[in-house]
Amino acid sequence: MKRLPLIIFFFSVLTQAQTPKDKDSITQLDEVILLDALKKKNAAGIVPSEVISAKVFQNYSPVSMVNSLNQIPGVYVFSGALNTNRITMRGIGARTLFGTDKLRMYYNDIPVTDGSGFSSIEAFDLENLSQIEVIKGPKGTTYGANLGGALILNPKEALGRSTNFSNNLTAGSFGLLKNNLSFNHFDGKFRLGLQYGHMETDGYRQNSNFERDGFLLNASYQINAKDNISLLINHIDFTAQIPSSLGATAFAEDPQQATFTWRASQGFEANNYTLLGVNYSHRFTDKLENSTSIFYTYLDKDEARPFGILDEITKGFGFRTRFSGTFDFLEKQADFSFGAELFKDEYDWDEFRNLWEDNDGNGSLKGEQFARNKEFRSQWNAFGTLLFPFSDRFSAQLGLNLNKTDYDYRDLLNSGTENRSAERNFKAILLPSLNLEYVFSEDHQLYANVSRGFSNPTLEETLTPDGVINPDIAQETGVNYELGTNLYLDQKRFQLNLSIYQMNIQNLLVGERESEDRLVGKNAGKTRHRGLEIAMSYNWTISKNIQLSPFVNYTLTDHSFVEFIDEGDNFSGNPLTGVPEQRRTAGIQMRLFEHFYWNITHQHVGEIPLTNAADLYSDPFTVFNTRMGYLKKLSEHFTLGIDFGVNNVLDKVYAQSVLINTQGFGGREPRYFYPGDERNYYGGLKIGYSF
Structure with missing residues (x-):
């Protein structure tokens, strides 16, 4: 029997209240209500990227950024829990079982993807972000040229x-307090900015409590007209219980239940993460400037799993420098940028027996150590772009990225007897990109891209079943072809973004789960990713007091194995696992009587x-959400607002995340599904004061 969610009214997101002190001031408070997205210079160059800002954030609960990311065509986040997210872009990353890899993530221009290629959006609070820029595919030369693309997070x-x-x-609902x-x-x-x-929340499912504390410091000082220095500190400390995935039978019977072994062992993970970065920027002349950052990251993670307790410490550091400027070209100004980034980290992990079965029902208990490992990982990128304006209408941008990745694995437990330590140094890989843009008019732009990208194997994929480095594992590589248009009509009230793409990938990395706690990888063939992405929106001012903004975002994919033979089975021609053929996000934003908004x-x-073998599919689903609020400046200094939202309005039972090619161990049913939350409610109180 489903429990009735508590309707608790009220406390939510307030962006900064402030009093403008000059003509050009803009308030963060207005950004919540206005339907126009915050714009910034396109990080991918002349090929458009997607910007998620207040306009999108306002549609959803401030608890997680998953729904905001899912509104973007071509991007889908599989979310098993607040701490279990897998971001995929155009099908890249869909075959990863846990976590996000094959893309690059930056926080305020500082790389926060670890040395094995994994990124964690759980380490960042949505309410601390002003916007997220999404580059789909490897065309973002300056941001790593990964096959999946890049995410650039910008703090408020x-x-x-x-x-x-x-x-x-x-x-x-579910005891949520934020x-x-x-x-x-x-x-x-x-x-x-501080x-x-x-x-904290009890979560919808059994064994799904979550608690997080976070601190952000973002400071900068303009030394003079040419020099600026800034400091960034982001710290997150969270503990999350893990309900794990369910088999089809358990999912149908009771989606709230946790997997028995995870519930009985009270499985959880605890993360203590810190990012420290210092940036210095200098303008040499009107045509040349530089921005350089140095950074340090620290992650202390404990994870209690039924099959073992994992203790991890990852320490990383690096720098990133970028020069940018202009020069004269055909009586016009051409743009250039070049630079490099170096990232090194040291990953220590120990594994212990979990004696939960002998702990009198008190959950996990650390037993004998059976693994002690260390890996040194380094990755550097050199990059450069040249943008040539051949005419007022036609521009071309050339990009080049050079990547070098090295792994040095140490087995410290067996170092005295069976030394399984080894190095894996990948060859430097050259990744060119060509962007073309033709501007028919101020309201119509056509663009094209051809770019090469890559993905590194994860730590587990580089190891053989015996736990030693696999010298034959190779990087995935692929070429992306893309054609798109931006079109504005009706005095820019209507906007259409349309793109079609094809990405051909070689040396496909396939993870094979040998046991519940061991995954190994190999290169197993080729895939072809084809897709159509459409984003449409319209801003309709009916009267002074009523403004409507409907939108529709649609993704159609044809992703398939071109050549894939595994253990004698030929899967060539089958659809790529883990990718829905169709996705649609639509809604309407309403602004009424200046201070009130209502978004649906x-x-x-799709399945x-x-x-x-394509002999098993998940069920398609449709989920509705709504959020409304009232925000008003009561005096020159004081602002007050309330809001209220409902997730999963129709109480749909659905799988919010799925696993692929999973197996049942010990005669148990394979566990494919992570249930989504039932209908739930949230509300907020907003207080702001300006001095």
């Missing part, structure tokens, strides 16, 4: 000269092939 900061304080408190306390200041030279956040969205996900 005061806009215009202002000093303001805000507190955003959200409460809702608070974000924020202070922002900018006086023309010194910029300071945020502290706390979130729905997401449809997903779960096996290489």
